[in-house]
């Protein structure tokens with residue numbers, strides 16, 4: 629780090645800064661293209677600029693996973709890439725003698741963790757922490773891990789075991805719409821932002837086959853029920869209940885003779901606005917023309 633002395637760099641630090649800049653230039657104009665660096669520990673010198681340039685180059689080359697020592701950095705591609713999450717690829721990482729030698733991927737983390745359980749005589753619980761800012765892809769990544777374990781943590785020879793693992797995965801995934809209804813909301817960063825933390829526990833038997841799962845939630849952002857930032861929304865459930873009422877034909881709009889049409893919660897933007905307005909119609913401020921009111925259908 630450069631130290632400032634009365635607004636100027638001190639002599640030795642200025643020299644150090646000069647050499648750092650040279651190293652930086654050398655690294656950035658180096659022969660090896662930046663996108664080929666699959667581990668951030670190989671970045672030298674390690675500065676915010678070099679790390680970000682490396683990740684940017686990899687992102688531009690459609691490479692979304694990068695190792696950083698034993699941590700995996702995942703970039704959100706914001707587009708579907710089915711081949712990156714195919715069952716065939718899961719099996720490839722699972723079967724690889726050294727999965728860490730394959731391209732960085734969330735499946736490497738999943739497989740290494742799975743092998744840690746397998747390799748120990750007295751198995752020790754393993755944890756994977758998925759963290760990041762809102763919209764980074766944590767929920768997506770957790771789902772990928774569950775799908776991965778549903779494929780690998782089942783006996784390859786037993787159809788029964790395979791079905792159990794699939795059923796457990798399916799049950800967890802099926803619980804998502806309910807949990808997301810009560811715990812997710814549309815924010816400025818993410819249309820389906822989880823406003824709570826989730827601890828998902830996958831249980832394995834002695835043969836390392838998935839036998840059960842448990843989900844615990846914590847830190848729900850309860851204040852959102854009473855107030856939301858401008859252009860953000862309340863929890864999905866409120867809009868879904870109203871969408872349900874619209875579907876039953878119980879709500880009419882004050883300025884319209886037409887019966888309100890049922891709408892897809894996240895689909896029809898115009899209808900979403902109406903449902904959004906409908907919620908604000910419940911408060912005690914005077915109703916503007918066009919805001920809906922409840923009446924018998």
Ligand SMILES: Nc1ncnc2c1ncn2[C@@H]1O[C@H](COP(=O)(O)OP(=O)(O)OP(=O)(O)O)[C@@H](O)[C@H]1O
Pocket residue numbers: 703704705706707708709760761762763764765766767768769818820821822823
């Ligand atoms: N690997 C990926 N491939 C394709 N799309 C992705 C990927 N990761 C994330 N996304 C997209 O980004 C969106 C936001 O991701 P996600 O909901 O997982 O973020 P999050 O970190 O859980 O956010 P929050 O903390 O707000 O809940 C997803 O709806 C999905 O469309």
